[in-house]
Amino acid sequence: MTELNTLWLTETIRLREEHAGPLEDLEANRLARSVGGDLPSRIQRRALWLAERDGLVTALKHWLQGARLALIVMAVLAVISGAGLAFAAMGDGLHPVNVFWALGSLLGLNLILLLSWALGLAFAGEHGASLGRLWLWLSEKLARDAKAAQLAPALLLLLQRQKLNRWAIGVLVNGLWLLAMISALVILLTLMATRRYGFVWETTILSADTFIAVTQALGALPALLGFSVPTEQMIRASGDAALSIESARQAWAAWLVGVLLVYGILPRLLLALFCLWRWKSGQTALRLDLNLPGYAQLRERLMPTSERLGISDAAPEQLHRVESGVSEQQSDGALLVAIELDDDRPWPPQLPKNVSNAGILDSRESRHKLLEQLTRFPPARLAIACDPRRSPDRGSLALIAELARSASATRVWLLQAPPGEALDAERLGDWHVALQQLELPFADCAPMNWLETGHD
Template identity: 50%
Template sequence: MNHPRPPQTSGFDARWLAEAVRLRETASGALEDADAVRAARTRANDTEQRVLIRAALLGEREGLAQAIAAWQPRARLFLLVLAVIALLSGFGAALAVLGDGSRPVNVVWALGGLLGVHLFSLLLWLLSLWQGGRDAGGALGQAWLWLSTRLGGDQNGQVAAALAALLGRAGLTRWWLGTVTHGLWLLALLGALAGLLVTLAARRYGFVWETTILPAEAFIRFIQGLGWLPAQFGFAVPDASAVHAAGSGVAASEDARLAWASWLIGSVVIYGLMVRLLLWLLCVTLYLKGRRGLRLDLGLPGYAVLAARLAPSSERIGVTDAAPGVLPHTPIDKAHGVSGHEALLLGLELRSDPAWPPALPPGARNAGIIDTREQRRNILAQLASAPPRRLLITCDPRLSPDRGSLEFIAELSHHAGECRVWLPRLLADGDPERRSHWRESLRESGLDTRAVFEDDAAALAWLGRGHD
């Protein structure tokens, strides 16, 4: 009996799946995730792991995990097809430039036919690497990604887009696609080398060069200059007399034929194969190194909102979350003019407590406790249509501030005439270090210490101030 594989909640594929879920929710709206959120809260201690666990459970349910599992062998199949085409193309190019042996081989045209397109594509790759952009990685890598993405349905396109987005933010796309591009060129040049060796071993060729305006000395310098580096690896280079003989049409000696053949093979090996091999190794090394250190960017909108929702409803005293690495994109606005007159008390992710809500002053209204993403959207819509004159946001000092909470407070503050934050003592004193963390985070977000209440009576007095 086959048992389903448990969802993967760590490693590169898990982050790939999390990105696919994020893009799905960005495009189509939030997924129903109550069970996944509860599982994430209980099974992990840090934010990224909670996001990965939630994504693993939602990805299995929505079919994204299966789409990723199906995309990988399909992409490998397309890569294998392109590899076979590259080998055969290189072999065919060697047969084409050498011909059937009935005519001498023009060494310049032969070398251009074997290395010209390779060198031109290499120049384009270097330019794309320098300029960056979406075409970085090489044309062959882009072609492979296009085939793998387009020929597999919508789900296939979504997971490929998620992979490209994940690698792109880490700067790994150029090395990932560069590995494919240089690998395919390496195979094409291997095919060309095989074609050269087979053809030169099976037929007898003469070698010539032809020109109307250039002197023989120019070709001698060209042949010997190009052959210097291959000569360091043991390949032969035609001497001046052999070059003169090839240019004048004099029948070449056997040694001259061997020297020309060795020079042609050496040029393909050193300026073709070795260059692509070194670049392929460079791309593989940088890609694998970057992939090992890849993490989710929890500052992205989808992840920033999740961070608050995935935090456990209670935490052990003395354990403090990491300080937010990215403050809200817009600062908290403590005061600006609005036409409303209402005073509103709002609780942000408060743990249930018999002391809540407190007795409100006349004219103040309790907007309840905001905990879920849907509740956040609803309260923002309500405040946008009917902004209150005063808004008192109550935060639980027993929990630690995070990016999602600070971002939401900043959004709320833009829909109220005056905004203050209350860290109530009536809930419990909590951890003094957490209170200090709240004050510092709010200050860095634009809310000065005078706008943060810790005295319960002062907070409620401010909420009821000015009531007729």
Template identity: 40%
Template sequence: MRNRPPTAAPHPAGPLLQYWQAEAVRLREAHWGPLEDRAACQAALRAPADLGVRILARAAWLAEHGELHDRLVQWSVGARWALAVLWLCACLAGIGTAAAVLGQSQVNLALALLGLLGLHALTFLIWLAGWLPGLPDSTALSRLWLWLTRRLVRGPDAALAAQAFLSLLGRARAWKTAIGLISHGAWTAAFLGALATLLLLLSARHYTFHWETTLLSPDVFVGMTRILGSVPGLLGFEAPSDALIAASLGPQPLAAGVQAEWSLWLIGCVLVWGLLPRLLALAACILHLRRRLARLTVDPGLPGWLDLRERLLPTHANLGIDRPAPAIDGAIGPAAPVAAAGGRAAVLAYELGHGLDWPPAQLPDDVVDFGRCDSREDRARIRALLRTPPAHLLFVCDARLTPDRGAAAWLDELRRSCPDLRALCLGGTPERLQAWQDALSHQAVPRISSLDGWLEHIGSVPHD
């Protein structure tokens, strides 16, 4: 992950983005192994003593200091554009359907209703049935939306952003609601385009409306018209009388006033049985989705988060002492944490091997010995001491060993915590010393030649 400059201001993240970042970090670590998160955990430990809050804080730090935050924002923008394109295409499809229905001057009302409302009624029933258990959780529109998003957003972590978002919706039990939002939004756009086209064509051209049948009796169409026109009639879209409905089955065109009544009835049916159900369903999906996402929580039992409990919620700080502290090599007594708080200077030995004379016999009173750093427990102890960092810190390393990525990461973390960090290399061949010099230069950590030189630097020379 690419590190941002230490002075870079973090981007504001809303609650959804915070959980999205945490899920993306969890999936990335599950797929490609743990990230280097020492500084992230140290930052998370400053948050309130709640595991979920600290998991979010750790993920936010990792996302901000890498490229993940920007990738998620980029995917979010691309997903919105894909949704806008999908709804625009739906609107154009509605315009085309209305134009096709009114393509001829003589309009068969049964076929017009089937063309304008038939597929809508079928898909609406399928959406309602989709809430039954055991049915698939995706539709053609949702798959098309994801496909458009993949085409608009490419590059590293694009697939991870999509996977994390879908996983988050699934865990919140909001994926079906999101599918409904996509579908109902598309149908709402289609009906808006269809209604606008109907009004335009019916205002600009002359049409004659009639029913056609070979098998059915006129009473069937009278009853159908009354049922379909019952609710539109409450809104002012009155259907013709029973006699005019029956007369519309004949070959002779009726008066222009009757045709106007039929046109209003057709518009009312499309409005009431098409647009309004989709609008109500869209509003319900939006409210339900917001309520579900507002209840998002961190499940510490998920793989990847379960392993963070001990690091983000140490037992000595939150659950009391349930076992003796591990033995620590080096001269650091029980009063060391107190002495370190607000201290002027401290020394720290990093993975020193046998044969090196450390710690020195005497250190000035204002220089604290942080002991040795040889294990994960040592690092946790030292991070606790660095919550109140000393003004000067001496990093003592074994130059007989080759510096690795762990040493570089530890140096970077110490450099971020302490205002004045310097390094002392003990032992080693010229080649190894040069390797350490290169590693220290890369981290912008000055190297000193001796302990006395460092004491002179901090102004604390011991007196005989």
């Protein structure tokens, strides 16, 4: 995952907590503290864990796929628009082409919007945002993920702090116009290669000298690149009728192509590259704003001045699939732990020498202490003993899932009922269903051999 995507997800989590309240983050905070580092890195580690748990990482992938599709759609529209400009400028080939009408069709709207974008960039920095909003809207629609709706506002806020949004919009706007101008040039060359065009200029109120001066001025820069410019005699003669001389046709065609290249394509290309350079260099300066309330209040939880005990967060609304983040190389040993056993049940059972007893988790303090220990020293094998006479409530299942994520391999031991007492079949079935949803193996016999050797 890129640095930008990490910051993006972190900002998304902050906005989500700002609008909907704090998330259940006890395990995320503990893992962030165990990784270490400075406060920004811990905040990002916490946010990545929460984003993965709540499906935002998947939503980001869907959003990026939608963004690419939206960009393809807009690029296709730009190509079609550029081709339309060329066809409008050259006509059907049955009538002479008015050179300045053709020039206005090819460059008029482009130059007006280019000047408008440059002025907006200089004074406000937000011009062209409508095209950016269209792209964001299309990206969200094509992503087809309800959670992706939280991503666009977070991205905008993140970029606005370094004013990177103007350069991102600049790349988009100038890139699409560059594509349109290239499309227009290709169609223009194709039409000139397959049809015979005559060129004229027409006016009612302007003199021939004005057209001569404008034509030669516009052709000065293209002439430096090797494009020919019509002579004064050709320009004057073209005011009466389209010249049938082949050299005149070629001179006007080369002049029109040169002007389109120099005043239409090159400015957009240079601006797109400039905006891309500013965008790339600006990304390196992106940082979390630790003064924001959403981040400032995490300081004590992620970099505490004193260790705090206890679990104060409510149980999550839904259980999440258990995926251990611990490898066999990182873990060692075997551990047996029990959850909320009654006093009438003798505990612990006789254990092999290489199996440790973590006791009975019956308080917030004991749970928190064990979870902190497992974060630092994850076991290779963990057996969790549960009393199936109790209902599998959300809190117990969430704790089982959290413990399982701290070990390489986990099994759940559903204890037998004491002598003279029978287990409730329906409640036992609830345990089976819940553990199957967590994808944890379970049995009603002691997994001592597995704890000792790793084999059944």
